[in-house]
Amino acid sequence: KGFVFSLGELPTPPKAVIFVNSGALLTTKKATTVPDLQALAAKGTQIFTCGTCANYYNITQNLAVGEIIDMMGITTLLANAAHLITL
Numbered sequence: 522k523g524f525v526f527s528l529g530e531l532p533t534p535p536k537a538v539i540f541v542n543s544g545a546l547l548t549t550k551k552a553t554t555v556p557d558l559q560a561l562a563a564k565g566t567q568i569f570t571c572g573t574c575a576n577y578y579n580i581t582q583n584l585a586v587g588e589i590i591d592m593m594g595i596t597t598l599l600a601n602a603a604h605l606i607t608l
Contacts, residue, residue: 571589571592
């Protein structure tokens with residue numbers, strides 16, 4: 522939660538944030554990270570949740586912020602990124 526909040530406090534927010542594995546749960550309606558992600562999105566950051574992960578956790582209908590992205594979309598974003606941060 523602190524990291525997600527901090528992303529929104531950066532002078533230049535990231536262009537995109539991709540949530541994979543159990544991180545996908547951070548984009549759901551009950552997650553405490555949703556207000557920070559919505560604020561980040563309002564600053565222009567694209568929020569993505571891995572589609573395979575959303576299906577695995579059965580959360581596709583519970584997303585509160587962002588959109589589902591497939592592996593080709595993830596690969597394209599990563600390949601075209603000038604800088605990457607991974608956790």
